[in-house]
Amino acid sequence: MNALEALESHGPAWRDWLLDNLTKQCRPHDLLVDMMKGGWLVQQAELALSQGQALLNQPASRTILRPTIGPSNQLHVNGQDIRVMSRLTNPQAVVIAEVLSSEECEELIALAMSKGLNASDVVDNDSGERVLHQGRTSTSTNLTKAENTLVARIEQRLADLTAWPVSHGEGLQVLRYTPGQEYRPHFDWFDPSAKGASLHLQNGGQRVATTVIYLRVAEEGGGTLFPEVGFEACPPQGGAVFFNNLDPYGAEDRLSLHAGSPVTRGTKVVCTYWQRERPFQ
Ligand SMILES: O=C(O)CCC(=O)C(=O)O
Known part of the structure; x- marks a missing residue:
């Protein structure tokens, strides 16, 4: 698998947008929200984000533990x-x-x-x-x-x-x-x-x-x-x-x-x- 497959998956405009915003130190969550609004699936967006961070030698974003209500209804x-x-x-x-x-x-x-x-x-x-x-x-x-x-x-x-x-x-x-x-x-x-x-x-x-x-x-x-x-x-x-x-x-x-x-x-x-x-x- 290409190491940048997710980052490239939605075309060069999305790749450049993501790299540009990561360089500007935008908040990862805000970027994910914009990507999901633009039609990305969340897992693919997270993967693209981590590939972009690796390419720019930025530390990977880590999710934090938060109070959570379980998945059962x-x-x-x-x-x-x-x-x-x-x-x-x-x-x-x-x-x-x-x-x-x-x-x-x-x-x-x-x-x-x-x-x-x-x-x-x-x-x-x-x-x-x-x-x-x-x-x-x-x-x-x-x-x-x-x-x-x-x-x-x-x-x-x-x-x-x-x-x-x-x-x-x-x-x-x-x-x-x-x-x-x-x-x-x-x-x-x-x-x-x-x-x-x-x-x-x-x-x-x-x-x-x-x-x-x-x-x-x-x-x-x-x-x-x-x-x-x-x-x-x-x-x-x-x-x-x-x-x-x-x-x-x-x-x-x-x-x-x-x-x-x-x-x-x-x-x-x-x-x-x-x-x-x-x-x-
Ligand atoms: O009354 C509400 O519905 C919201 C109360 C609230 O925002 C708060 O206590 O911080």
Whole structure:
């Protein structure tokens, strides 16, 4: 077999495009996405990428280990039967049903309410402080890791579901949106080039994945929207949307941009679980 067979397989224009972009240090995942849009099969595109890197004496890109939901569409996790409803490849996202029972949803809401909800905040990129922001208008409360048996059981289930250690999870956050409230498009990863990110990256490293569990579903509006790919997840009560914040090569995935769409009727309550690269205290 010709050592550059994959690189040459789609003609000289593609070969030159790939070599040119590799020379410009473009992100491997972005190149693969463009190649797939151009009709390449993913395996052939990966092979062409590695052949191009070898030709240019660049180190081969390595995929990283990320939290992952297995290929089966019917998952059995710690006694819970969880159903896969849909999967998205770019960004990698999975919509699932029956992660929590309706009793667990109600118990979690009652726990959050008993603690009291406050205006939700965001991390300021410059100072690293938590600040209020007009783009996030929900109210919320943070639960302590394993603060009771219900919380510990849910964290363990999410860790097992995504094959990622429970030690790497942040505490659950419960959010409530009433009509007009929303969380405008944002990334969950910390921007490594921002001054304020370093403090947050020191404890546990990057946020590698997010799971948003729907505890109560709004009558209208309130889905989790991925505007870059035109997809809105609307799981039923107890269902969730899981997504990776990093691409398969470990770069911050700009396609993971997401939003809590405005609720237009009823109340939405979700519980967010963020997973880190390393153990999180
Ligand atoms: O409310 C949602 O659907 C999304 C929540 C979210 O984006 C977050 O908590 O980071």
